[in-house]
Amino acid sequence: MLISSPHQMIVNMKKWIPLFFCCCLALSACQNNAEPGPATAAKAAPTATEDTGQTTEAQPADQGDRPDYVLVIHGGAGSIRRGVLSPEREKSIRQALQAALDAGEAVLKAGGSSIDAVQAAIIPLENSLHFNAGKGAVFTHDGTNEMDASIMDGATMDAGAVGGVTILKNPIVAARAVMEKSPHVLLTRKGAETFATENGVETVDPSYFFVQDRWETLQSILDEENKSGSRYTAPANSKYGTVGAVALDRQGNLAAGTSTGGMTNKRWGRIGDSPIIGAGTYASNATCALSCTGHGEYYIRYAVAHDVSALMEYKELSLSEAADLVINEKLVKVGGAGGIIGVDAQGNVAMPFNTSGMYRGYLKSTGEKVIEMYKEEE
Numbered sequence: 100m101l102i103s104s105p106h107q108m109i110v111n112m113k114k115w116i117p118l119f120f121c122c123c124l125a126l127s128a129c130q131n132n133a134e135p136g137p138a139t140a141a142k143a144a145p146t147a148t149e150d151t152g153q154t155t156e157a158q159p160a161d162q163g164d165r166p167d168y169v170l171v172i173h174g175g176a177g178s179i180r181r182g183v184l185s186p187e188r189e190k191s192i193r194q195a196l197q198a199a200l201d202a203g204e205a206v207l208k209a210g211g212s213s214i215d216a217v218q219a220a221i222i223p224l225e226n227s228l229h230f231n232a233g234k235g236a237v238f239t240h241d242g243t244n245e246m247d248a249s250i251m252d253g254a255t256m257d258a259g260a261v262g263g264v265t266i267l268k269n270p271i272v273a274a275r276a277v278m279e280k281s282p283h284v285l286l287t288r289k290g291a292e293t294f295a296t297e298n299g300v301e302t303v304d305p306s307y308f309f310v311q312d313r314w315e316t317l318q319s320i321l322d323e324e325n326k327s328g329s330r331y332t333a334p335a336n337s338k339y340g341t342v343g344a345v346a347l348d349r350q351g352n353l354a355a356g357t358s359t360g361g362m363t364n365k366r367w368g369r370i371g372d373s374p375i376i377g378a379g380t381y382a383s384n385a386t387c388a389l390s391c392t393g394h395g396e397y398y399i400r401y402a403v404a405h406d407v408s409a410l411m412e413y414k415e416l417s418l419s420e421a422a423d424l425v426i427n428e429k430l431v432k433v434g435g436a437g438g439i440i441g442v443d444a445q446g447n448v449a450m451p452f453n454t455s456g457m458y459r460g461y462l463k464s465t466g467e468k469v470i471e472m473y474k475e476e477e
């Protein structure tokens with residue numbers, strides 16, 4: 100471009116002014132869409148709604164706001180009230196939840212898959228005495244421990260599950276083996292144990308699962324049954340200590356897993372919702388990943404996990420709207436106690452429950468980290 104005179108120079112500069120303003124606007128738009136720093140993350144921090152126990156957060160403006168990774172866990176819903184647990188026990192449960200979050204985050208941070216993170220987070224919960232899964236599994240009517248677990252990969256829609264297993268140290272590992280090494284989705288009892296053993300899943304003597312206070316809970320229910328002459332007493336006002344995890348990884352893939360000892364005093368080979376894909380566990384990259392805890396018969400009848408996903412897919416509800424509708428309206432109407440945890444494809448988290456408490460927590464790559472137990476958290 101040749102500049103012939105000062106006047107010509109001014110004319111040319113004027114031509115560039117609109118372009119300069121366009122560049123400034125584009126630059127500021129980019130800054131607004133950038134991964135939120137700690138200050139932005141703090142602003143978007145979730146709020147627990149007192150009456151529903153639901154945790155929601157602002158929806159991101161677009162895909163650019165998706166955190167690199169998200170992990171959500173639960174350790175069961177039920178009659179969990181402030182002041183009932185000793186401070187030492189409460190501290191120890193919070194530490195166990197923290198250990199599960201740490202184990203899952205180590206996988207996600209290193210770029211591992213959501214399915215690996217889910218399994219990594221569930222194993223320490225299964226190994227803890229505090230939760231009704233693995234080591235801490237409740238007793239059946241016959242004094243045995245029968246465990247159920249499932250896992251689902253939202254990228255491939257593959258799933259695996261085991262039901263009524265008694266010698267597998269970590270039922271979630273067996274569920275993963277069913278998913279990856281068998282042509283089936285759900286294996287039960289001796290067959291599941293044979294398959295898992297043949298595929299290298301660690302076994303233990305059933306006495307490994309003996310925990311004194313779980314045993315005493317069964318004895319007091321059996322005493323009540325004897326006194327009342329009733330044939331079957333479902334534990335009243337229970338704590339459903341099932342464990343679960345859902346994750347979104349750096350690749351944008353979702354996964355979910357759930358593991359449980361079921362319900363104290365269960366009999367006749369009863370299997371709950373936890374190993375039923377679509378009831379206790381569900382994951383689809385198209386919507387979200389979900390893990391449930393609560394009175395399993397209701398979760399099976401109302402296909403709870405799939406119902407939440409379907410409300411998102413077909414009615415275009417957000418994760419928190421869908422989860423809240425199912426847990427706090429549909430289930431409440433019919434008396435189905437429990438909760439659910441979920442993460443959607445954008446990294447939004449929901450953790451609603453209709454009981455007095457639910458052991459729960461989540462973390463995001465943005466630095467947010469939450470561990471909660473009661474409905475009314477400070």
Ligand code: ASP
Nearest residue numbers: 339340341371392393395
């Ligand atoms: N949902 C489990 C079951 O019914 C129990 C629980 O969540 O603790 O087997």
